[in-house]
Amino acid sequence: MPMNAAYRGPIDLPENIPVFPLPGALLLPRGQMPLNIFEPRYLEMIDDALRDGHRLIGMIQPDPAHPGPEEKPNLFKVGCVGRITQLAETGDGRYVMHLTGVARFRIEEELGVRTAYRQCRVTFAPFAGDFIARKGEDEVDRDTLLEALTHFLKANNLKTDWAGIESAPNEALVNALAMMSPYGVAEKQALLEAPDLKTRAEILIAITEIELAKTNNGGETPLQ
Numbered sequence: 001m002p003m004n005a006a007y008r009g010p011i012d013l014p015e016n017i018p019v020f021p022l023p024g025a026l027l028l029p030r031g032q033m034p035l036n037i038f039e040p041r042y043l044e045m046i047d048d049a050l051r052d053g054h055r056l057i058g059m060i061q062p063d064p065a066h067p068g069p070e071e072k073p074n075l076f077k078v079g080c081v082g083r084i085t086q087l088a089e090t091g092d093g094r095y096v097m098h099l100t101g102v103a104r105f106r107i108e109e110e111l112g113v114r115t116a117y118r119q120c121r122v123t124f125a126p127f128a129g130d131f132i133a134r135k136g137e138d139e140v141d142r143d144t145l146l147e148a149l150t151h152f153l154k155a156n157n158l159k160t161d162w163a164g165i166e167s168a169p170n171e172a173l174v175n176a177l178a179m180m181s182p183y184g185v186a187e188k189q190a191l192l193e194a195p196d197l198k199t200r201a202e203i204l205i206a207i208t209e210i211e212l213a214k215t216n217n218g219g220e221t222p223l224q
Contacts, residue, residue, distance in 0.1 A: 003083055005055075007102050009131050010124035016111060017081055018045045019058040019118050021073060026188040027059040027080040028175040029101045029130040037095040041116035046084070046095055048115070055084040057099060058122065060107075061185055072118070078193050080104045081124075101175075103130035104192065129196070137170040139198040141205075148208040149177065155215050174201045183207055 007013060020042060027033045037046055049055050060079030068074035082099030090096055105122035113119045129135050146165070153160055165173060178191040178200060187207050194200035 003085055003100055003102075005083060007131060010103070010128055013081065013103065013124050014054055014056065015123075016119055016121050017056055017058045017105070018049060018115075019060050019075070019079065019107075019120050020045065021060055021062045021075055021118070023061055023064070023185050024188060025059055025061065026179045026181075026192055027082050027099060027101045028179060028192065029080065029103055030133060030171070031101040031175045031179050033059065033082060033099045033101070033179065035095075035097050035099060037097060038093065043093070043095065044115065045117040046087070046097070049084060050087075056081050056102070057084065058082075058105060058120065059099065061189055064185055075107065075110075076189055077107050078104055078189070079107070079122075080192065081122075103127050134169060134171045136197040139196075140170040140174060140201045141198075142170055142173070145174065145177070145201050145205055148205045148212075151212055152208050155212055170201075171197055174204065178204055181207070183211070 025033065037043055045057065049057055058079050058081045060075050062073035063076045066074045080101050081103060082101045084097055085100040086098040088096045103124050104127040105124050106126055107120045107122055109121050111119045111121060124130075149160075149165075152158075168176070174197055178188075181187070181191070181204065183191075187203075190203050190207075191200055194203055
């Protein structure tokens with residue numbers, strides 16, 4: 001889904017953004033994330049993002065290795081900001097919406113705010129390459145990625161839209177597969193923090209092969 005707003009680099013994004021901590025949620029640049037918003041604090045966050053016009057929400061995972069207080073868990077340092085590109089009211093107090101990924105960010109500090117939702121001062125500078133669509137596509141080993149996907153689908157008796165996969169550019173393919181992957185928080189964070197598209201594809205392949213090895217060995221990773 002294209003965005004009306006054009007973001008050419010870090011300077012086009014605000015320094016302070018609202019953040020939505022959600023375990024297992026992976027948003028990547030130009031990826032699409034559907035969300036069902038019902039908690040009052042996040043309804044407030046969406047209303048404020050629409051009211052101030054920037055329509056930006058920072059998606060980030062809580063860090064399970066350093067959990068912190070239950071009501072305010074510690075966060076990983078890297079997330080991805082998305083723009084609200086589709087939103088509908090359900091009539092029962094919920095928003096059903098889509099975020100389109102813009103760029104990754106690194107948290108510099110969490111802000112002391114009165115809002116029920118959390119806000120952070122962030123920098124997008126380390127991820128300036130995120131603003132360049134399809135950067136590094138030619139370096140992706142597409143054949144190996146599709147082979148790993150084929151084995152995973154077969155092992156789990158799953159089907160997919162092969163016509164859509166075969167027609168997708170490498171960036172869209174890698175990022176969509178990473179976002180839809182059924183892996184855990186640590187794996188999702190590794191995919192998010194990959195320095196480039198080629199490395200993200202390699203991580204995705206490696207994780208998939210590990211999961212396949214567990215399946216073939218009764219759920220246990222074989223000793224090397």
